[in-house]
Amino acid sequence: MSTYGGYTRPSYGATGGEDGGGFVYGGSQGGSQAAGKGYIDETLRPVTIKQLIDAEQPYPDANFRIDGVEVTQVTLVGMVRAISPQTTNVTFRLDDGTGIIEVKQWLDADKHDDEAAKSAFALDQYVRVWGRLKSFNNKRHVGAHVIKPVADFNEVNYHLLESTYVHLFFSKGGDPTTAGGGGGGGGDDSMFVDGGYGAAGNGPNLNGASAKARKMFNFLQTAENGNEGVNIHAIAQGTGMTVPEAMNAAEELIQPGLIYTTVDDETFAILAY
Template sequence: MSNSYGGGGGGGYSRTSYGAGGAEDGGGFMYGGSQGGSQSAGKGYSDESLRPVTIKQIIDAHQAYPEAPFRIDDIEVSQVTFVGMVRAISPQTTNTTFKLDDGTGMLEVKQWLDVDKQDDSKPSFALDQYVRVWGRLKSFNNNRHVGAHVIKPVTDFNEVNYHLLEATYVHLFFTKGAPGAAGGDAGGDGDSMFVDGGYGGGADGGGASEDKLRNISAKGKKFYHWLFNANGGNEGLNVHVISQGTGMSIQDVLAASEELISPGLIYTTVDDDTFAILDN
């Protein structure tokens, strides 16, 4: 089953689905299927896209007014999937609230209980375990959360890295254009573009001139290119997120950060382990 991101004019980019099946998962959710009751008239699930995101993207999503659709990269988004570590579990009478952390932020996820299924009140995962969530963006009293259709434990840590890469790729697709388009890299592989820094931005793939990167090691350049293209904003990205995105060890990321801080290419933001690009 293919999965198309866009829903609102972005169009054109398709990837494989995430396997959030309907009946076999017991979550009642299938991308491209139908969902009764909670859906507004005239717009079915088949008209919407399922987008991979980070928690920071959800927190920063634009909403013109309280009931307006959420927009990420100026594209309307309602259904999302993301991966995060379970930091808290709060069982309630009608739902279970989870606090998830993916290294870019913390977000509440609410899973409503099915009174016909006794096992719904018992999560199949524990604290400090990674899970993948499929759900819908919600806002209540100016607090954002995701109403979960399906929550599944992550059994292979590669899924954590893969999700971050795909979320970054989709972000670049909507902000910089499709591979091969103006400003893109016609010859590169989609998932390697932002890891190795080859997505737009000239020969060095980032905001620094080649002269400033001349004495930087290969790992330092990889760090810089990835961080530049990841667009972490003024808050920057945590060392763990950078490690996952670049495929580098934490030790290599920290060593590269010291190499890049010295010439003023990056700087620390909220703490000593969070870095952002220094605009020159």
């Protein structure tokens, strides 16, 4: 376990790096800093892809900063949109609903399981990545230490909630559960919103959402099923949509974390703000 002040981070069961870099300083990003830093300076922060895209880098080769806080290692969850096997690495394009970023998993010529690594994941499969944010030729990517498939979709929702928790901890100060207290976080949670729609500090932002997604969201807002959620068939009937239309609307709302599945994959509820 590691902590961010009052926030305690679970370990996720990840093991050390498999790419030769592991969880230590080294390589193009941290080589110049290796002498002055040790394991005690290492952190692992859950993030969205938009946070990685917007992260600040004070000068070349410096560690990136998110919410004004230096980050070394990050973990993210996203859907595999493209796979590009190379001689020395496999490049994945990951999409988490807030943005798209490349993730590079370097191959070890001395290991015999690299061919399996090249085909370990499928398109449109959710994966969790542990690694470092890097920049090469002014283009950002994540150098992956570990990539594992997501077996339970609840992990996707959990990751968004955990990323939000840490973001609020640093941007608003103190305990994120005491909304509005302290800090200088501002009104919108830009870790989600990227010219589209996502979670906002004072409630959901549906800008860019389709008419059917808005209709479904509004229906769920007035539903009386509470935390148990509403089944997709009841949603379709209540909104005048077909079940496939309702499922498409649900997928559109799930991506930015506006709704989540509850008792099964066909029952949905609004994420509380």
